Amino acid sequence: MGNVTKLSMLGLFLLTGSLQLVSAKGLTRAQTNYMLQCQGCHKASGSGMPPQTPDFHEHGNAFMHSEAGRRYWISVPGAANSPLTDGELADVLNYIANDIVKVDNHTAFTAEEVRAHRGEKMTNVYEVRQNLVDSLAATQAPLSSTVREKHESPGG
Numbered sequence: 454m455g456n457v458t459k460l461s462m463l464g465l466f467l468l469t470g471s472l473q474l475v476s477a478k479g480l481t482r483a484q485t486n487y488m489l490q491c492q493g494c495h496k497a498s499g500s501g502m503p504p505q506t507p508d509f510h511e512h513g514n515a516f517m518h519s520e521a522g523r524r525y526w527i528s529v530p531g532a533a534n535s536p537l538t539d540g541e542l543a544d545v546l547n548y549i550a551n552d553i554v555k556v557d558n559h560t561a562f563t564a565e566e567v568r569a570h571r572g573e574k575m576t577n578v579y580e581v582r583q584n585l586v587d588s589l590a591a592t593q594a595p596l597s598s599t600v601r602e603k604h605e606s607p608g609g
């Protein structure tokens with residue numbers, strides 16, 4: 454084995470070692486981006502400060518199972534106008550869906566999906582959100598547990 458090969462293998466070893474250090478701390482790039490770009494308003498737990506800053510858990514599961522809901526998450530100002538690239542924003546939204554909300558069978562956002570909808574301007578976010586919640590409720594999609602309980606309770 455030549456010295457050059459030995460050196461490059463050493464480099465690879467050091468690189469892998471430092472990547473492992475990063476993951477040992479448990480911080481993925483998406484998590485770091487969430488902390489830097491979103492957490493100030495949405496909090497580490499994703500509970501936000503309702504009603505101004507919605508709790509991701511409230512309708513996250515239902516939104517993620519609807520095309521319109523996914524577009525809404527991509528194009529809300531805080532997400533769409535962030536300095537993140539399309540791929541980074543996709544990863545942060547997946548982090549919110551998988552690790553914060555724990556969406557059932559989440560279909561991962563891709564850079565392509567983010568790119569396709571990020572430019573859609575939203576003028577009245579609360580109205581868009583309410584219309585979305587109403588239409589999802591009308592189609593019996595599982596909304597928050599409170600809504601589900603109402604549907605399932607015998608007299609309700």
Ligand code: HEC
Binds near residue numbers: 529
């Ligand atoms: C300056 C505060 C602020 C920051 C920073 C921020 N957001 Fe938001 N976010 C809000 C507010 C306020 C709303 C409610 C809608 C609105 O007024 O835009 C919201 C709504 C949302 C929603 C819709 C949630 C729902 O259930 O209706 C998503 C998704 C979201 N933000 C993602 C993000 C992401 C991702 C980032 C970071 C890249 C981010 N936000 C950064 C304040 C913020």
